[in-house]
Amino acid sequence: xxxxxxxxxxxxxxxxxxxxxxxxxxxxxxxxxxxxxxxxxxxxxxxxxxxxxxxxxxxxxxxxxxxxxxxxxxxxxxxxxxxxxxxxxxxxxxxxxxxxxxxxxxxxxxxxxxxxxxxxxxxxxxxxxxxxxxxxxx
Numbered sequence: 001x002x003x004x005x006x007x008x009x010x011x012x013x014x015x016x017x018x019x020x021x022x023x024x025x026x027x028x029x030x031x032x033x034x035x036x037x038x039x040x041x042x043x044x045x046x047x048x049x050x051x052x053x054x055x056x057x058x059x060x061x062x063x064x065x066x067x068x069x070x071x072x073x074x075x076x077x078x079x080x081x082x083x084x085x086x087x088x089x090x091x092x093x094x095x096x097x098x099x100x101x102x103x104x105x106x107x108x109x110x111x112x113x114x115x116x117x118x119x120x121x122x123x124x125x126x127x128x129x130x131x132x133x134x135x136x137x138x
Contacts, residue, residue: 014101024097031094034087061087
């Protein structure tokens with residue numbers, strides 16, 4: 001359970017890091033902009049509820065395509081072609097950056113824990129050497 005909590009906390013921290021970082025903020029904003037554009041477009045043109053429109057936008061960009069919603073108008077189909085072509089690349093870059101941040105954060109935590117454990121081991125060895133009156137080898 002602790003591992004799951006750690007992974008979720010790391011993932012959420014990575015999302016926040018991507019948004020905070022000046023170099024990666026643009027990709028997050030581009031993804032939000034694409035999803036907002038898709039939501040508004042499908043709500044107006046296809047007449048779907050906003051939640052259904054957002055759902056379809058996310059499913060399309062993630063290339064899942066359940067098939068429960070499909071554009072019925074010609075303009076909707078044309079828009080979807082360009083929406084998916086533009087959005088898949090943006091989504092892949094965003095997900096890659098979040099994964100990179102998550103791996104980086106996890107590596108830092110592991111390195112810190114290993115360093116602390118090693119410091120404790122060294123302190124314990126020094127204490128044991130002091131207790132027996134032995135001098136550590138030079």
